[in-house]
Amino acid sequence: MEGDAMSGSAGSRQPVSSPVREWLLDGDPAIRWQVLRDLLGAPEDVVAAERARVAAEGWGARLLAARDEDGQWMGGAYFPGRGEPPDDGGQPWTATLPALMELHAFGLDPTDDTARAMVALVAANCRWEYNDEPFFDGEVEPCINGRLVTLGSYFGVDVDGVVARLLADRLDDGGWNCWAEEGAVVSSFDSTICVLEGLLAYEAATGGSPEVAAALRGGERYLLDRALFRRRSTGEVPVDAWLRFSFPTRWHYDVLRGLEYFRAADVRDPRLGEAVELVRSRRRADGTWPLENTHAGEVHFALEDGDGRPSRWNTLRAARVLSWWDGPA
Numbered sequence: 001m002e003g004d005a006m007s008g009s010a011g012s013r014q015p016v017s018s019p020v021r022e023w024l025l026d027g028d029p030a031i032r033w034q035v036l037r038d039l040l041g042a043p044e045d046v047v048a049a050e051r052a053r054v055a056a057e058g059w060g061a062r063l064l065a066a067r068d069e070d071g072q073w074m075g076g077a078y079f080p081g082r083g084e085p086p087d088d089g090g091q092p093w094t095a096t097l098p099a100l101m102e103l104h105a106f107g108l109d110p111t112d113d114t115a116r117a118m119v120a121l122v123a124a125n126c127r128w129e130y131n132d133e134p135f136f137d138g139e140v141e142p143c144i145n146g147r148l149v150t151l152g153s154y155f156g157v158d159v160d161g162v163v164a165r166l167l168a169d170r171l172d173d174g175g176w177n178c179w180a181e182e183g184a185v186v187s188s189f190d191s192t193i194c195v196l197e198g199l200l201a202y203e204a205a206t207g208g209s210p211e212v213a214a215a216l217r218g219g220e221r222y223l224l225d226r227a228l229f230r231r232r233s234t235g236e237v238p239v240d241a242w243l244r245f246s247f248p249t250r251w252h253y254d255v256l257r258g259l260e261y262f263r264a265a266d267v268r269d270p271r272l273g274e275a276v277e278l279v280r281s282r283r284r285a286d287g288t289w290p291l292e293n294t295h296a297g298e299v300h301f302a303l304e305d306g307d308g309r310p311s312r313w314n315t316l317r318a319a320r321v322l323s324w325w326d327g328p329a
Contacts, residue, residue: 015039015322020287020315027312028303029053030060030106038320051107055114059303060106063099064114066300071121073099073300077128077135078144080298092298093250096126096135097144099300100151102248110155119155138162142169142176143191143251149198153205163202166195167211174218189242189253192219196261220267228258228275243278244292247303247313252295255279256317263324276325279318289314 016024016039024035033050036042054060067073075081076095083092100122108115126135136157138145145162152159169176175187176195196219203212226232229242237243245256255275262272282289291304291311304311 015319015326016315017287020319023288023310024312024316028058028106030058031312031316033107034316034320039316039323051109052112054106054108055112059301060103060108063102063106063300064118066099067118067121070125071118072096072126077126078139079129090297091250091295093248093295094298094300096122097147097151098248098250101147101250104151104154105248115155119157123157136162138165140181141178141191142166142180143178143188143194145169146176146191146194146196146198147251149195150201153198153201156205159202163199163212166199167215170215170218174222176219187222189223189239189258190251192222193253193257193261194251195219196223197264200261200265216265220262220265223258224269224271227271229255229278241293245279245282245289245311245314245318246293246295247291247311247317248295250295252293254293256314256321259321259325260317263321266324268325268329272325276322279321283318284310286310287315289318 021035021039024039025032029050033047033054036050037047055064068075072081073096074083074092074094078095078097080092080095103115103118110116110119122135127133128135128137128139130139130141133139136148136152136159138148138159138161145166149159149162149166151157152162166176169180171177171180171185171187173187175189175192177184177186177188178191179188196216199208199212199216199219202208203216229237231238239253241252242254245254246252249257255278259272259275259279262269284290288310291307291309291314294307304313
């Protein structure tokens with residue numbers, strides 16, 4: 001990828017150069033429709049026409065084609081129900097939950113007939129390995145249930161019961177931790193971002209409730225009080241990986257993912273400033289952002305060329321965060 005980087009000065013309304021925009025538009029339909037909507041402000045009919053291609057072409061069509069006859073992926077909800085466990089003990093990303101999260105990221109239109117049929121099959125046939133409950137009834141871990149609420153809210157499935165569990169699972173410091181059942185009393189960035197994304201999607205889809213709003217504000221404070229990547233007590237960075245931007249993010253937290261949440265919530269808080277400048281500083285000389293910290297584990301297919309290479313996903317995600325932050329309040 002060649003091209004001159006645009007200025008990163010505060011107040012810039014254009015976070016990518018023309019060559020970078022052209023490069024983004026050379027990507028998959030899942031990338032193109034979001035570039036048209038979020039960076040170029042294209043007319044709604046143009047965006048909708050490009051988005052409709054996700055189900056029929058490229059990554060979206062390829063992932064949909066990887067389903068089993070019963071609508072699941074690899075015969076499992078969180079883990080594949082067939083095949084050999086990975087030799088390295090890593091997490092496989094080929095089962096139903098990670099596949100649906102990728103389709104959500106691609107922007108598969110939830111009103112599309114393909115999406116409706118997909119969701120109906122998952123609801124009928126997929127059950128959690130942990131408790132053998134139906135997929136949309138949820139599991140036990142907040143980091144799983146948060147993503148499930150994201151999916152249910154997006155695809156129009158009733159997840160009220162899962163939301164109630166998440167509200168009850170909130171810890172005293174405002175966030176969530178998947179190890180709470182094992183005695184954890186301090187929240188986790190990984191669990192908290194998964195739940196915040198889900199509750200925000202639920203609020204947007206249903207109107208939410210005072211309890212959901214309070215949980216969102218509490219979870220936001222948990223991250224903001226730590227500038228999105230620091231210990232509250234010492235100011236140190238406890239996890240270096242939070243400073244590297246992966247995609248797909250899976251259940252993992254990083255600074256760019258945190259900022260994407262605050263952009264979606266439209267919460268402009270001065271405590272985000274350091275995180276924003278970190279994202280701005282990671283832009284390469286050619287105007288792109290690289291793929292970093294890909295999470296090990298089996299996948300159906302790779303979306304990009306590997307760590308250290310220019311990433312359309314990270315460039316899109318970083319550019320729209322900066323466009324939001326630098327734009328009018």
